[in-house]
Amino acid sequence: MTTPDIDTITDVTVLSEGNWHAGMDVHLSDGRISAVVPAGQLPHGPRVLEGPGGHLTPGLVNTHTHLFQAGLRGIGEGLPLLAWLSAVGEExxxxxxxxxxxxxxxxxxxxxxxxxxxxxxxMWPHPSSEVHDAVLRALRDSGVRALLCRGVADRADRGRKWGFDPRLMQPLKEALAHTDELIAAARGSRVGIGVAVPNPRCLTPEGMATVRDYADERGLSVSLHLLETTTDDAMCRAHAGVGAVDYLERAGFLWERLLAVHCVELDAAGRATLARTGVGISYNPLSNMRLGSGIAPVPDMLAAGLRVGLGVDGAASNDTQDMLEALRIGAYLQRAAHRKADLLGFPEMFELATNGANQVLGLEERPDGIQVGMQADLVLHRFEKDYACLPVRDPGATLLTCASNRTVAVVMVGGEVLMRDGEHVRLPSAELAAGLGFTAA
Incomplete structure (x- = not known):
């Protein structure tokens, strides 16, 4: 059962075109914003969300996670990346x-x-198609808008030196055939389908050509872990005689629908190559901190013209799925590294978190905050719910520096309310907790 769509959000402060506009009514129709006008200018619809005192923003876009890791919190704490990957691979x-x-x-x-x-x-590759099907069902049941990237590979790490467990292998032809089944099953829902590759060494050059052709024919995006540490470069140099970026470029695996995740070790030459080929980046600051991987050179990426989005990564390396935390720490980490307090303020970080990599991912672009015609994927914050956010001198500064899920009053996707005061309206907390009970064993 779903909550009826909202028709009007009344008398709310709206983030639009980089500014906060108080006393606005936001009208919705068919899951999109149909009007943003001064309060009372147009008649309200029958289903109203009272907005006075609230601040309305577009929803955040998490460009990278591994959902199954919600059952692995705390695993491998203190281990470096490859040892951590081995522990996660066992699970x-x-x-x-x-x-x-x-x-x-x-x-x-x-x-x-x-x-x-x-x-x-x-998704990590997995030989069971039913595992992938189950994730699609969960996403549909949750109501969130999602891009489900199905894991594929054609070369396993039999020596366990670069992190891909052979037990997760499935013939590439079978994996792509099942991806077609997922595309059909997701049609008409809020879930789109893409392809996920664990790292550059997980595909042979022939495999890269196959995946690239497959994705191009269907207009799909591809997500790839790249240069989270120096391992990708070391393995590509040892086996192919070139670094990871050159290895991918030689195989024709750099293009405008590829999302490169992490890129902590991406140098100036690599940034230029990825920018030239249209590749997007997913910046995952908390995961990179947790695993001791380093700090992605985000200011240099942006200066090179790369499109950068924000991600949280899976709960085994971040321990939460909290994008507001990633928003704040993503800015603070760069400020500390560059010793510049004015680096990546709210406008820049909010752009990363709502629109930075949308074009690469085939998602609707929304560079100017809330605007007529956009999908009604919206968040209503009530800063008064948490005295630690008061007083609100600048709503953007408050969102960046001290807002949390305690201030998130309502979350809607396509105009449908999915979250009220921290409770999912479709999936009760008790049921979600019960579903994770197996992890205690």
Whole structure:
């Protein structure tokens, strides 16, 4: 059962074109914004969300997560990336459709609670098609807008030196055939389908050509972990004689629908190559901090013309799905690294978090905040719900520096209210908690 769509949000302060506009009514129709006008200028519809005192923004776009890791919080704490990957791989090999559904539903609900209305799920390859099907069902049940990237590979890491467990292999032809089934199953929902590749070494050159042709023919995006540490470069140099970016470029695997995730070790030459080929970036500050991977050179990426979005990564390396936390720490981390207090303020970080990589991902672009015609994926903040956010001198500064899921009053996707005061209206907290009970064993 779904909540009826909202017709009008009344007398609210709206973020639009970089400014906050008080006393506005926002009218919705067929899941989109039909008008933004001074309060009372147009008749209200029958289903009203009272907005006085609230601040309305577009929803956040989480450009990278692994939903199944909601069952792996705290795993491998203190381990470096490759050892951590081995621990996570052991759990991934044991993943069942039931666990895949429970973790995906819980992670999607948690993401919504911090104002995320769109998420990009980078699935690890898995030989069970039922596991992937279960994640799609969970996303549809949660109501979140999502891009579900189905994991594929054609070369396993049999020596366990670069992080892809052989037990997760599935013939590439079978994996892509099942991706077609997912596309059909998702049609008409809020979930789109893409392809996910664990890292550059997981595909042979022939495999890259196959995946690129497949994605191009269907207009799909591809998500790829790239240069989270120096391992990608080291492995590509050892086996192909070139670094990871050159390896991908030689195979024709850099293009405008590829999302490169992390890119902590992306140098100036690599940034120029990715910018020239139209590749997008997913910046995951908390995960990179947790695993000791380093700091992605985001200011340099933006200066090179790269499109950069914000991500939280999976709960095994971040431990939450909180985009507001990633928004704040993503800015603070760069300020500390560059010793510049005015680096990546609210306008820049909010652009990353709502629109930075949307074009690469095939998502609706929304560079100017709330505007007529856009999807009604909206977040209503009530800063008075948390005295630690008061007084509000500048709503943007408040959102960046001290807002949290405690201030998120309502989250809607396509005009449908999915979250009220921290509770998912479709998926009760008790059911979500019960679904994660297996992790205590």
């Amino acid at each position: 991934a090999a044991l993943l069942t459709p039931e666990r895949a559904y429970a973790t995906a539903a819980a992670a999607a609900a948690e993401a919504l609670r911090s104002g995320t209305t769109t998420l990009v799920e980078h």
